[in-house]
Structure formats: structure tokens, C-alpha cells
Amino acid sequence: MDLALLTALNTERAARRAAVVVTHLASGVQRLVRGEDITSDPLAGDIEAAVRAGRSGVAGEGEARVFLNVHVPPARMVVVGAVHISQALAPMARATGYDVTIVDPRTAFATAERFPDTPVIAEWPDKALPGLALDPFTAMVALTHDPKIDEPALEAALKAGCFYVGALGSRRTHAKRMERLAALGLPQAQLARIHAPIGLDIGAANPPEIAVAILGQVIGALRKPAPAREAAA
Known part of the structure; x- marks a missing residue:
């Protein structure tokens, strides 16, 4: 060379x-x-x-x-929300090769004890995410169900072109979320990239199963061509 x-x-x-x-x-x-x-x-x-x-x-x-x-750079996953789903998702994602970071300003949840072997940033997303330099090889998973925490992270992920952007919440909750994000000036083509309700539809009933559904969807977004992803959605 x-x-x-x-x-x-x-x-x-x-x-x-x-x-x-x-x-x-x-x-x-x-x-x-x-x-x-x-x-x-x-x-x-x-x-x-x-x-x-x-x-x-x-x-x-x-x-x-x-x-x-x-x-290609190592794929990363930023999980916003130090919740039970995140506790199950973080080790699963690491096992499949993702560098995982947890972001949550709620210091009662964002602790090293709850997330051993996973970097935890106890800051609001608008402060934490610039230092993480989101990019097209990053997956954004928003799980707090709190608009004040999730939506700045979703906005940042869409603008950075993250290969996967997903958010916890019902279809009704997501419809209201889309209205708020649209009011910030995000185009519909970008908003349509948000996976919500998050995860593959496998009938997941508890945090570990939801984590499996999320990780499966993230892997599909990284590995499958766009037409195959749309057919599987």
C-alpha cells in the first residue's frame, strides 16, 4: 500500500x-x-x-x-435511561460487539453499581452527547419515557445520522413526541427513522425480553439493506 x-x-x-x-x-x-x-x-x-x-x-x-x-469503526450504542431494560440490554449489546454508554441525569439510577463494566454518564443528554460525538455507526436507544430526557437525545441522534434511533413508548405517546420534535424543525423524513414503539414485535413481556427485541432491531438496522429492514419492520 x-x-x-x-x-x-x-x-x-x-x-x-x-x-x-x-x-x-x-x-x-x-x-x-x-x-x-x-x-x-x-x-x-x-x-x-x-x-x-x-x-x-x-x-x-x-x-x-x-x-x-x-x-469500519466499532459500532456503538448510547442508551439514554438507566432503567431495568438498560440493565439487561447493556451486557447483551456488549456481547455482540457494541461499545455501550449509559446516559441519565437521574443520579439515583445512573450508578456504577447498577451498570458494572458499562460507562455511565449522569448528565442531561444535551451536556453528555456532544462529548460522545454521535455518528452513523452509533445506535441511539431512548428508554426513560421522559420527554425532557429522551427528546433532546433523539434530536441529536437524528441530526448526527445515527444508523439506529429508537424510543420507548406507545403509539399514542410517540405521536405526541413526533409533534414536539416536528415543532423543533426536524423534517418528516428524519422523524420517520425513529423506531417506536421500540424493538421487534416479538410479544416481549419483561425487561430482558424487551432488551432482546431492541437488540435484534438494532442489529437488523446495521446489517440488513434498507428494503429488507422495511420488510421485517
Whole structure:
């Protein structure tokens, strides 16, 4: 790999952006495809699939065969709300490879004793989230059921382009939430990305089961192409 390509790759990695090094197997010629350029690349379909899976591999046939070396940042999950569901969700998410952070200004709930091995920030989202630098490889899970806590986090996640944004609450509660968020100037296309009621519809009846439903939905949002996600919703 030449120095210019390596420098460009490291720049993308430092900024937590996806990048793929495409190596033509017959000639050894390499090129870098940045995340923002994937959809316009001749190998867009193969590269998109590799990035979703987070897995490098060979694409193409015959003389056109290439190796796709995929570089994607570790997926993160920010859980707003130090509640019972979060206590079940945090270790499950860590076990599947997510870096998890709990945010909740309620210091009675946001404690290291309740969330061992998980970073806990006992601050309001508007203070905590800028330091976390939300990005397209971050999932936002809002679970407090308190508009003053959840909605600033949802707004920040939508503006940052988080790959998953979900919120606890009934359809009625969510309809009122959508009205308040729309009043802040968020476009309907962004608001439509919020998963609410949160989680896959598996009939979950207790906090651990709800955590499973949420994690399944988050994984689907990261790994499935958009049409498949919509069919499964």
C-alpha cells in the first residue's frame, strides 16, 4: 500500500468513517473507496454488502476479481435511561460487539453499581452527547419515557445520522413526541427513522425480553439493506 493511500485510509479511520481498500488481484493495483463515495462506485453493490457485514472478502470474477479490505469503526450504542431494560440490554449489546454508554441525569439510577463494566454518564443528554460525538455507526436507544430526557437525545441522534434511533413508548405517546420534535424543525423524513414503539414485535413481556427485541432491531438496522429492514419492520 502506497503512502498516500495509507494516509487517506488512516484519515477516514480516525474520523470513524467507513472505507474500503480495493485491490485488483491480477495486477495488485489498489484504490480507496470512502464511505461517502460507495454508492457511486462501479462495485457499489459488493462494497455496500461488505461494509454492512463488516467483513473483508473477494468480489468479482476472472480478471475482474478484487479483494475488498473493509475498514469500519466499532459500532456503538448510547442508551439514554438507566432503567431495568438498560440493565439487561447493556451486557447483551456488549456481547455482540457494541461499545455501550449509559446516559441519565437521574443520579439515583445512573450508578456504577447498577451498570458494572458499562460507562455511565449522569448528565442531561444535551451536556453528555456532544462529548460522545454521535455518528452513523452509533445506535441511539431512548428508554426513560421522559420527554425532557429522551427528546433532546433523539434530536441529536437524528441530526448526527445515527444508523439506529429508537424510543420507548406507545403509539399514542410517540405521536405526541413526533409533534414536539416536528415543532423543533426536524423534517418528516428524519422523524420517520425513529423506531417506536421500540424493538421487534416479538410479544416481549419483561425487561430482558424487551432488551432482546431492541437488540435484534438494532442489529437488523446495521446489517440488513434498507428494503429488507422495511420488510421485517
